[in-house]
Structures are given as structure tokens and as C-alpha cells.
Amino acid sequence: MADKPELEQTLRLVTAAAVDLIEGAESADILLISKRKEFRSHAPTSDLPVRLDSIQEELGEGPCIDAAFDERIIHSDDLTAERRWPHFCPQAIAAGVRSSLSFQLYTGGGAIGALNLFSSTAGAFSATDIEVGLMLGTHAAVALHGIRKSEQFESALASRDVIGQAKGMIMERFAVGPVRAFELLRKLSQDSNVPLVQIAVQLVERGSAGTGG
Numbered sequence: 001m002a003d004k005p006e007l008e009q010t011l012r013l014v015t016a017a018a019v020d021l022i023e024g025a026e027s028a029d030i031l032l033i034s035k036r037k038e039f040r041s042h043a044p045t046s047d048l049p050v051r052l053d054s055i056q057e058e059l060g061e062g063p064c065i066d067a068a069f070d071e072r073i074i075h076s077d078d079l080t081a082e083r084r085w086p087h088f089c090p091q092a093i094a095a096g097v098r099s100s101l102s103f104q105l106y107t108g109g110g111a112i113g114a115l116n117l118f119s120s121t122a123g124a125f126s127a128t129d130i131e132v133g134l135m136l137g138t139h140a141a142v143a144l145h146g147i148r149k150s151e152q153f154e155s156a157l158a159s160r161d162v163i164g165q166a167k168g169m170i171m172e173r174f175a176v177g178p179v180r181a182f183e184l185l186r187k188l189s190q191d192s193n194v195p196l197v198q199i200a201v202q203l204v205e206r207g208s209a210g211t212g213g
Contacts, residue, residue, distance in 0.1 A: 007144070011043035014140040018117055019045050021132050024124030025117040029053065030105065030140060031064045032113040048095060049116055055091050062088040067102035067114035073130065074102040074114075078122040098122040101130065103137035105144065115140055166200035169207050 015028040029049030030042040039057040041050045056062030062085050067074040076082050077099055079089045092100075097118045105113040115137045117125070125133075163185070170181040185203075189196040 008043060010143045011140060014115065014136050014143070015043040015045050018115065018133065018136050021136070022117060022125070022129045024099070024119045024121065024126075024129060025101075026119050028115070028117045030113060030115050031068060032105075032144075033065075033068050048097070048118060051095060052092060052097065052116075052118065056088060059085075059087045059091075061085045062092075063100045063102045064114045064116045067104045067116070068112045072104045073134070074100070075125060075130065076100050077125075080122070096120050099124045101125045101133055103133050105137055105141045113144070162204055163197065163200045166203040169203055 011030050015030060018028040019025050027044070027046040027048045029044035031049075031053050032040050032042060034040070039053055041053045044050050052062070053064060056065050063074040063076055066084070076084075079093050079098055079100065082089050097120065099119045099122055101117040103115045105115060115133065117133065119125070163182075166185055167178055167181040170176065170184055171178060174181075174184070176184070185199060186196060189199045192199065194202075
């Protein structure tokens with residue numbers, strides 16, 4: 001998985017492995033929920049998990065939501081006898097689902113999610129299946145966390161570069177050293193109540209426009 005940097009490709013390895021290794025799993029996906037409560041279905045092995053995610057988002061209830069927000073593992077042996085999700089279950093049953101298994105994923109950066117498995121058979125998932133699912137969920141969480149860290153690192157590098165460019169422009173224009181240039185940049189940020197990086201971007205953009213003119 002470490003050799004697969006693309007998010008979707010990495011998650012497809014996980015959901016495909018879930019269907020291959022867990023006998024009762026007929027379909028799987030990974031639901032990610034952002035800070036803004038936006039639902040996104042990743043790496044579905046069929047259209048069914050995407051439909052179920054959409055139903056849960058609309059109703060505000062279901063096993064995937066409970067796993068993402070509350071419990072490490074959410075297991076339902078038979079949705080026809082399930083009382084936790086009175087609005088979700090009838091629609092899931094109508095779609096052909098009888099049992100479900102979801103594992104919480106912590107991705108960092110405020111995002112949360114769940115690895116979700118579904119079956120048309122009641123009692124489809126055993127204790128061994130749960131152990132395998134936990135292992136796969138851990139792989140997915142590690143991959144997601146690694147990708148998030150990589151994105152943050154790239155963003156930090158970009159910020160450092162633009163601040164360096166802005167400092168260089170101030171040093172040249174006012175004939176000051178790097179420390180004094182950074183102090184001026186920081187004071188401008190504080191006085192205008194605008195983040196330092198944003199101030200740096202504005203200075204660089206104006207400088208580039210002036211050069212182009």
C-alpha cells in the first residue's frame with residue numbers, strides 16, 4: 001500500500017481485499033465525512049454501498065454514520081430485527097441488504113470515516129471476519145493518515161517558498177536583512193489581521209504583476 005500514493009487506488013486495494021478475504025462481504029466501500037459534514041463514498045466495489053451512503057446522509061442515521069462518529073465497530077446480524085436505525089433499515093432491506101459490518105477510521109485533520117461491508121444474508125459476518133475487517137480498517141486508516149500528512153507537508157513547503165519570495169522582495173526594496181524583512185512581513189500581517197502566508201502571496205502577486213507591466 002505504501003507504493004500506491006493515489007488515495008482512490010489505495011482505498012480500492014482495501015475494499016477489494018475485504019470482499020476477497022471476508023466470505024460474507026458481497027460489497028464494500030469507505031465513507032469519509034469532512035469537517036463540513038460532507039459525505040463522500042470511496043472505492044465502492046459496487047453501486048450498492050454508494051446508494052446506502054447517500055440514504056444515510058439524507059436520513060442522518062445508519063451503521064456507517066455510527067461507526068464514523070461513535071463506535072469502533074458497528075455490527076448488525078439482521079437488519080429486519082434491527083432497532084437502532086428505524087428509517088434506514090427499511091430502505092437498506094429494500095435494496096437487498098440483510099447484514100452489515102462497519103469499522104471506524106480516524107484519518108486526522110478532522111476528517112472521519114468508516115470501512116463498510118454489506119451482505120444480502122443475515123448473520124453473514126463471524127468473529128473471524130471482524131478480526132480481518134479490523135486489520136483492513138487499520139491499513140485504510142494508516143494510508144489515509146499518510147496521505148493527509150503528505151498533503152500538509154507539501155502545503156507547508158509551498159507556504160515557506162512564498163514567504164521566502166516575499167522576504168526577498170522586501171529586502172531588495174527596502175535594503176534590509178532577512179530578519180528585518182520577516183519582521184516587517186509579520187507586522188504587516190498583524191496590523192491587517194491577515195494570515196502571514198496570505199500577505200506573502202499578495203506581495204508576490206503584486207510584484208509579479210509589476211514586473212510583467
